[in-house]
Amino acid sequence: MLVYLRLFKESFSFAINALRNNKLRTFLSLLGITIGIFSIIAVLSAVDSLDKSIKDQLSGLDKNTMYLTKYSFGPTEVPRWQRDNFPQTEHDDFEFIERNVPDINAIAYVIFGGSENIKYEGNTVSGVNITPVSEGIYDIENMKVAEGRFYTESESISGANVMVLGSATADNLFENINPIGKTIRAYGRKLTVIGVLKKVGSGLGDSPDEKAYVPANFVRRFQNGGSDGIPGAIIIKPEKNVDIGAFEAVLKQKYRAYRGLKADEPDNFFVNKISGFTQFIDGIIATLNTIGWIISGFSLLVGGFGIANIMFVSVRERTNLIGIQKSLGAKNRFILFQFLFEAVILSVLGGVIGIIMVWIISLIATAALDFEFVLSFSNVFLGFSLSTLIGLLSGVIPAISASKLDPVEAIRTGM
Numbered sequence: 001m002l003v004y005l006r007l008f009k010e011s012f013s014f015a016i017n018a019l020r021n022n023k024l025r026t027f028l029s030l031l032g033i034t035i036g037i038f039s040i041i042a043v044l045s046a047v048d049s050l051d052k053s054i055k056d057q058l059s060g061l062d063k064n065t066m067y068l069t070k071y072s073f074g075p076t077e078v079p080r081w082q083r084d085n086f087p088q089t090e091h092d093d094f095e096f097i098e099r100n101v102p103d104i105n106a107i108a109y110v111i112f113g114g115s116e117n118i119k120y121e122g123n124t125v126s127g128v129n130i131t132p133v134s135e136g137i138y139d140i141e142n143m144k145v146a147e148g149r150f151y152t153e154s155e156s157i158s159g160a161n162v163m164v165l166g167s168a169t170a171d172n173l174f175e176n177i178n179p180i181g182k183t184i185r186a187y188g189r190k191l192t193v194i195g196v197l198k199k200v201g202s203g204l205g206d207s208p209d210e211k212a213y214v215p216a217n218f219v220r221r222f223q224n225g226g227s228d229g230i231p232g233a234i235i236i237k238p239e240k241n242v243d244i245g246a247f248e249a250v251l252k253q254k255y256r257a258y259r260g261l262k263a264d265e266p267d268n269f270f271v272n273k274i275s276g277f278t279q280f281i282d283g284i285i286a287t288l289n290t291i292g293w294i295i296s297g298f299s300l301l302v303g304g305f306g307i308a309n310i311m312f313v314s315v316r317e318r319t320n321l322i323g324i325q326k327s328l329g330a331k332n333r334f335i336l337f338q339f340l341f342e343a344v345i346l347s348v349l350g351g352v353i354g355i356i357m358v359w360i361i362s363l364i365a366t367a368a369l370d371f372e373f374v375l376s377f378s379n380v381f382l383g384f385s386l387s388t389l390i391g392l393l394s395g396v397i398p399a400i401s402a403s404k405l406d407p408v409e410a411i412r413t414g415m
Helices: 002-021 023-058 080-084 091-100 153-158 167-174 216-220 244-259 274-317 319-327 332-369 377-403 407-414
Strands: 066-069 104-111 115-120 123-132 145-148 162-165 183-186 189-197 211-214 232-238 270-273
Touching: 002 023, 023 274, 023 332, 023 377, 066 244, 091 104, 091 216, 091 232, 091 244, 104 123, 104 216, 115 167, 123 167, 123 216, 153 216, 162 167, 167 189, 211 216, 232 244, 244 270, 274 332, 274 377, 319 407, 332 377
Parallel strands: 123 211, 162 189
Antiparallel strands: 066 232, 066 270, 104 232, 115 123, 115 183, 145 189, 162 211, 183 189
16 A cells, blocks of 8 residues: 555656646646636536526515416417417406405516616616516515515505615615605606615616616506507415415416406416426526537637647657666556646646636626626536546546556667
8 A cells, every 4th residue: 555655656746847847838738728627617607606696586486476477488389479469468457366366375466667767856867677566566576675665555556656766776866865755756757765675686687676666556547558558467476385286277267267268269378487487597507508518618628638739748758768767667557647647737737727717707707797606616626527537538548658668669769
């Protein structure tokens, strides 16, 4: 056992000296593998960060939450022309579902709003995503209020001129002023700020921090509804422990009857579940990971070939030394480990540098973009393992060729 430990130690020392004596060659070899490891870990970390951000944003929603609307949130076999002819989901539909479908924990009617300007005295925040929605959204999305309150059911039904701001919208509009009770202008009308939501952070699409919320019935006063009007959706959160399959079947049955659909007619609406949307996102993330592996794989391949090429050159340059070592009694395995260690050390060092670069850039990007980039332990371990594997694969053939050199021929070739 001690003999093998000594063999490893001496082989390692020879490899370190060889790398130290050929600094330019070492740098060029490191460059290739560093770029390869950096590429793949950066891509995987970015995709993981996006996945985590989306899942964190959806974590406040019950996975069984459903969106009843004319639009499909994922791939569908219903042709586009048929979907375009589906009727809009209107407020009357919302009232029918609320009255007639059992086992509903919370329900809300949302209008797919657009960007509006919000003004307060001399300050204007442009392009704010104002979401017209009934008060049930507060329980569905588990919102938290930092200041003030959310609008009540009576305010939602009456369409009161009130608004709840996301934290970033409030900061941009009021700066250091307390916004509660202040009168602002949006949609060309005056509204009273009654609440500010707690900061959530960035995520999928527009962050809730950059949004604002008003009662849906407030917007319905001056914007057209119906088939040619603004589109909407009904958001439904079923009771806990309810059979989701049975609940969805009852929901579809009652809604089909309300719309007057016959038994042989297909649905003219979609029931989009958050769980299905999450699976759709998982599919996209898996695809992005695959694409990242393919693109970064070419960089790793180039880095591996670079190390192999450098090792073949190193074997040729040190042929005379190999012959002398063998003539003095060095075993084949000593020569093999000597060159193999050199290749692995090169590759691992390049991988470590690549991982450190990803870590530094992730810190800078997180601070600059207000988006949390995550460099997970699994990705660090993956980068280290990949670099080790590439070193072994790139160095094994040159190392074997060096270990099999005839000592006499090696000395003669070197002379």
